[in-house]
Amino acid sequence: MTSKLIVKVFQRWLWIPCLLLVWTLFAKFVHLGTWSFPSPWFTFEKWWWLFKNGTLIKDIGSSLFHVGYGFTLSALIAVSLGTLMGWNRKMFEYLNPFLNLIRPTPPAAWLPLVVFVWGIGLLPGILLVIYGSFFPILLNTINGVQNVEKRYVNAALTLGLGKRRLMCDIVLPAAFPSILIGLRMGFGFAWMVLIIAELIAVQSGLGYMILLSVTTLEPESIIAGMITIGVVGLGLDQFFRVLIDKYILKWQKGIVI
Amino acid sequence: MAEGNRDMTHSKEIIRVTDLVKSFPKKDRGEPLKVLDGIHLSISEGEFVSILGPSGCGKSTFLHILAGLDRQDSGQVFLDDKLITGPGPDHTMIFQDYSLFPWMTVEKNIELGLKATGIQESERKAISRNYIDLVHLGGFENHYPHELSGGMKQRVAIARGFALNPRVLFMDEPFGALDAQTRVMLQEELIRIFTSTHKTIVFVTHNVSEAVFLSDRIVVCTKRPMQVKEIFQVSIERPRDRFGIPFNEFCKQVAQLLNA
Amino acid sequence: MGKKKFKINRGIRTIILFFVLWELTSQLGLLESFHIPSPSTVFKTFFLLLVEGIHVGELGRVTMFKMARDSLSRVCVGFFLALAIGFPIGFWMGWNKTVKAFLENMYTVLRPLPPFAWVPLSLFFLGPGNLTSFFVIWIGAFFPISLNTLSAVENVEKRYIRAALTLGLKRRQLIWEVVIPAALPGIFTGIRIGLGMAWGLVVAAELVAVKTGLGALIWRADLVMRPDIILAGIIFIGMIAYGLEQGILWLQQNLLRWQKGLVI
Numbered sequence: 001m002t003s004k005l006i007v008k009v010f011q012r013w014l015w016i017p018c019l020l021l022v023w024t025l026f027a028k029f030v031h032l033g034t035w036s037f038p039s040p041w042f043t044f045e046k047w048w049w050l051f052k053n054g055t056l057i058k059d060i061g062s063s064l065f066h067v068g069y070g071f072t073l074s075a076l077i078a079v080s081l082g083t084l085m086g087w088n089r090k091m092f093e094y095l096n097p098f099l100n101l102i103r104p105t106p107p108a109a110w111l112p113l114v115v116f117v118w119g120i121g122l123l124p125g126i127l128l129v130i131y132g133s134f135f136p137i138l139l140n141t142i143n144g145v146q147n148v149e150k151r152y153v154n155a156a157l158t159l160g161l162g163k164r165r166l167m168c169d170i171v172l173p174a175a176f177p178s179i180l181i182g183l184r185m186g187f188g189f190a191w192m193v194l195i196i197a198e199l200i201a202v203q204s205g206l207g208y209m210i211l212l213s214v215t216t217l218e219p220e221s222i223i224a225g226m227i228t229i230g231v232v233g234l235g236l237d238q239f240f241r242v243l244i245d246k247y248i249l250k251w252q253k254g255i256v257i
Numbered sequence: 258m259a260e261g262n263r264d265m266t267h268s269k270e271i272i273r274v275t276d277l278v279k280s281f282p283k284k285d286r287g288e289p290l291k292v293l294d295g296i297h298l299s300i301s302e303g304e305f306v307s308i309l310g311p312s313g314c315g316k317s318t319f320l321h322i323l324a325g326l327d328r329q330d331s332g333q334v335f336l337d338d339k340l341i342t343g344p345g346p347d348h349t350m351i352f353q354d355y356s357l358f359p360w361m362t363v364e365k366n367i368e369l370g371l372k373a374t375g376i377q378e379s380e381r382k383a384i385s386r387n388y389i390d391l392v393h394l395g396g397f398e399n400h401y402p403h404e405l406s407g408g409m410k411q412r413v414a415i416a417r418g419f420a421l422n423p424r425v426l427f428m429d430e431p432f433g434a435l436d437a438q439t440r441v442m443l444q445e446e447l448i449r450i451f452t453s454t455h456k457t458i459v460f461v462t463h464n465v466s467e468a469v470f471l472s473d474r475i476v477v478c479t480k481r482p483m484q485v486k487e488i489f490q491v492s493i494e495r496p497r498d499r500f501g502i503p504f505n506e507f508c509k510q511v512a513q514l515l516n517a
Numbered sequence: 518m519g520k521k522k523f524k525i526n527r528g529i530r531t532i533i534l535f536f537v538l539w540e541l542t543s544q545l546g547l548l549e550s551f552h553i554p555s556p557s558t559v560f561k562t563f564f565l566l567l568v569e570g571i572h573v574g575e576l577g578r579v580t581m582f583k584m585a586r587d588s589l590s591r592v593c594v595g596f597f598l599a600l601a602i603g604f605p606i607g608f609w610m611g612w613n614k615t616v617k618a619f620l621e622n623m624y625t626v627l628r629p630l631p632p633f634a635w636v637p638l639s640l641f642f643l644g645p646g647n648l649t650s651f652f653v654i655w656i657g658a659f660f661p662i663s664l665n666t667l668s669a670v671e672n673v674e675k676r677y678i679r680a681a682l683t684l685g686l687k688r689r690q691l692i693w694e695v696v697i698p699a700a701l702p703g704i705f706t707g708i709r710i711g712l713g714m715a716w717g718l719v720v721a722a723e724l725v726a727v728k729t730g731l732g733a734l735i736w737r738a739d740l741v742m743r744p745d746i747i748l749a750g751i752i753f754i755g756m757i758a759y760g761l762e763q764g765i766l767w768l769q770q771n772l773l774r775w776q777k778g779l780v781i
Contacts, residue, residue, distance in 0.1 A: 015622035035642070090527070097528030098535060104762055105755035106717030108732065111724060112739040112747045117551050192631040196721050199636060210637040222637050230630035237629060326679055346685030356680035360698040360775045369694065370684035401775050421684065 038220040047224035055209075059225075060232060063194060063205040066122070070129025071190045075183060078134050082141025082179075087171065092142070099138070107132040107193045108200075115201050124201040125194060132193030133186035140182025144175030177248045184240035191233045206232075268301035271457050272323070272425060277332035279318060292318050293329070294482035300425075300459065305451055307468035308461045309515065310478030316461045317429055319483065323459065324350040324427045336424060346370055350427040351418045353434055355410045357402040363389065364398040367417045374421075388416040391450060408439035412446065419450065425457040432467070441499075444470055448495065465512045469504060470497055477514055487514055554745040563749040574741040579734060581753055588719050588730035589757070591647065595654025596715045599662055600708070602655075607663035607707070611670025611700075612692075624664070632657035632718055640726055650722040657718040658711035665710065669703025670696060705769040712765060716758050731757075 020040050027039035038046075050056040085092045107128050114124045148171050156170045172179075198207025210225035277296040280289040292315040300306050310316045321327035323334055325344040334341045336348055344350075349370070357366050367385040376384070389398055392412040402410055411431055418426050432440040448471060451458060462468050468475045475489040489511060493503055536556050542548055543555030554562075563581075565571055570580035610617040635656055639649045673696050681695045697704075723732025731754050738746035 013622075014619070015626070019623060019626070037642070093527040094531045095528075098531045101532065101759075102755070104713075104758035105751060106713075106720050106758060108717055108721030108724060109735065109751045109754045111721075112735040113744065113751060116739045116742075116744050116747060117553065192633065195631045196633045199633060200721070200724050207634070210634065214637045214641050219638070219641055222641060226630060226634050226638065229634050230626070233631065234629040324683060326683060344679075344682040344685075346683075349685070350683045352676065352680065354676060356676045358677060358680070358695065358698070360701075360773070369681075369686070369690075372694075373685045373687060373690055403775060417684070 035217075035219060038223055043220045043223045043227075046218070046220035047227065050221065050224060056224075056228065059204070059206045059209045060228065063198065063207070063229075063232070066125040066198070066202065066205055067129055067187075067190050067194045070126040070194070071133050071187055073126075074130040074133040074186065074190070075137055077130075078137035078182075078186070079141050079179060082138045082182075083145050083167075083172070083175070085138075086142040086145025086175070087167075099135075103135050107189075108196055111197065111201055120201050120203060122202065125197040125205070128193050128197040128201075129190045133190035136185040136189055137179075137182040140178050140185065141175065144178025144182070145171060147178070148174040177244070180240070180244050180247060184237065184244060187240060188233075188237060191236070195229060268303055270299055271302040271337060272298070272300040272459070273333075273335040273338075274298040274323070275333050275335075277319070277322065277329050277334070279315075279322065279327075279329045291482040293322075294484050296332070296483065296485060298476065298485065300457065302457055303455050305458045305460065305471055305473045307472040307475045308459065308478060309465065309468045309475050309511070310463060310483065311480055311515065312463050314478055314481050315483035316463075316478055320350070320427050320429050320459065320461045324348055326350065346374065346421040347424045348427065349418050349421050349423045350429060351411075351414050351431050353430045355402070355407075355414045355434075357410055357413055357417075359402050362399045362401055363394065363405075363413050366402070366413055367420050370417065370421045384420055385416075388420040391419070391453075392416045392446065406439075407435050408443060411435065411443060415447065415450070419454060419456065423456070425459060428458060428460045430461050430463070433462075440467075447471065452495070465508050465515065466499065466504075469493075469508050469511060470499060475511060477511065552744055554748065558745045559748045559752070562743075562745040563752060566746065566749055566753075571743075571746065573734065573737045573743070573746065576729070576734065576737050581731075581734075581749075584729065584731045584734045584750075585753065585757060588716075588723065588732065591650045591722075591727075591730065592654060592712075592715045592719050595651045595719070596658050596712060598651070599655045599658035599711060599715070603659045603662035603707075603711070604666055604704070607666030608670055608697075608700075610663070611667040612696075617667070624660075628660050628664075632714065633721055636722065636726060645726045647727065649726045650719060653722050653726075654715045654718050657714040661710040661714060662704075662707040665707025666700065666704050669700035669707070672703070673699040701773055702769070705765065705773070709762065709765040709769075712761050713758070716761055720754055 023040050027037045030037040047056070081095075085095055110131060111124060111128060114127050118124060118127075152170055152174055153166070156166050161170070194205070195207040198205040199211050202208060206225055206229050210222050210229070213219070213221035213225065274296055277293050278291075279293040280291045282289045296319065308316045308319065318327060322329045323341065325341045325348065341348060358369070361369065364382070364385050367388060368381045371381045371384060386398070389395060392415055394409060394412055394416070397405065397409070402413070405413070414431070418428075432443050435443065444467060450456075451471075460468075460471060469491060472491055475491060477486045477489065478484065479486050489507075491507065493507065497504055539556050543553070548555075562571070566579075566581040568580075570578045570583075572578045606620070610620055632653055635653055636649065639652045643649050643652060677695055677699050678691070681691050686695065719730065720732040723730040724736045727733055731750055735747045735750035735754075738744070738750060
């Protein structure tokens, strides 16, 4: 029995030493130009140094601020609009084709325009985050609202619920799992888009930091920054995942009415 | 064209099952669930044998083991004196859900198994056309499964199985998903094909009249854990009259034993 | 039939309303402070770019098609590389549980890193230019393709495998005639997402790291203060994005015509 457990633990965490090994070997043998690929140890050292002198914290803070601001705004607009469009067939028909025209355009394409109008700084980052996260949230909200089972709505109407109660107590809760999924997806895009914006048009944050490290010729910082970006992004995504598990699982247990 | 009761005593034994045991490990309580409790069976070449038992008794598991799609805990299965260790075209199975490949036409579905044995394309086409006609699906060669009704899909599955020219054909409640009328129709088709091809068939069902209509022998099974309760020899001449008295008397006998 | 026509009209009305409002506010001078040109100017520039080409600063005289061709060829290289590596790996992981267990944790590490975050590293070691763009596109498309292939192969219904085995299929036939066709819908989803990412990334990469292509065009247009070119470029980028998406969907619908009746 214990041998099986050991194998399992082994399988789960084996990638860490393997990855470090591959990385160290890569660092030893890869030379591009005059620079060799930074080794894990120097990278971690650099990471710790950045952390200790506060610059990393500052950059993380900037990025979190940008993404939080943009994402919250986007979520508010997208959920409201999505509920409206999901509920009201007319509104859907009015707005959906127009939105569908805009949707395929990649977020990065809007950057030059945003920079042209508002210049480099905070705003391009936030605006792009809003654009990037908007559509996943919107589409999943519409989907969630549209798919609220008719029988729940009918039951509520039979009980004499007014429109507001209907919305707040029946429709939105029923659509909530879908909305949560959309929020998680939207956040993933928000983080992705944020990095693009910071790299190009915003003068602060983790994206900017790793770009700067190119010009200051510090490859260890680049990787240290990348790891931070990945970890923070993953951590926030896990937050959504926990929320989803909690809410959707809680529901599914009792969903057979 | 009455097919007389075939005398099986001189036919070669084609399948031998000795002391088959199987348990499923239970996840929650840890105590394994015994499904097959020592099954012995002998089947002769050219026989139509039904495995009859209540739902959930393990007859499907039994058939899967015979076909090599599942593994037993102990005991052996012999096909022509050779151990069955895995699935294969000479002991192929037909499933209740047809399991036709939806991305292939009727013809391609039937040809697929033939392709595996290395038969050339022209010959494959000829064989598949032959079996398509046999199941009366001429004209539907290039249709996709989703364009066919349930009964037609099962006929394709039957054609696919027979086209392999197997030593034995296993059928796992093949008509279970069909409505009563289609079911009766397909039973009659199956008997027709059986008598013209002389294939050995092992057929699982929980329907008494189906078993009596189709089989030479009926193996009646107990509830889980499954054992052989009794084996009936069906001596009514074919074609069998479902509404006739001997048929119904026989059904009563079998049903009584099944429910005992 | 009359009802359907009515429905289309509603959406079109909104779009027309949008353009009319835009034109109006522009003509009234309300958009001056934002420096946003009118739709008529943008469309004029759009067609000019298509037909004759416009001189855009350092780029010289460029046409939309030439720029698009540059971007698309980069996407081709990066995307097909991602397909060539991602599809077999995804398949293998879906097919073989040990391989999956081994590789999936590496995936968990690398996947949450946004593809564009690789740009500085690759700029440092591969330098600005096409190599960086190939790499970033490759990374962006690799994960959707391999993960969707993995999931598609894993979720091939067991009954198809069972039926194939009982018909006597050996491994090669099993994979090519049963598993891959059964997994094709999921694989296509991965391709569609991967292609979308690839296109988005090439445009972004061209804003920073490369000198030609549609992304470079709209970035230069910003530098030479030509918002009409920026908007014309954005429209064209969006059109290509739409076309690519629809193209894959069309391909999927035609290759997988049997999917219509998948509810067997």
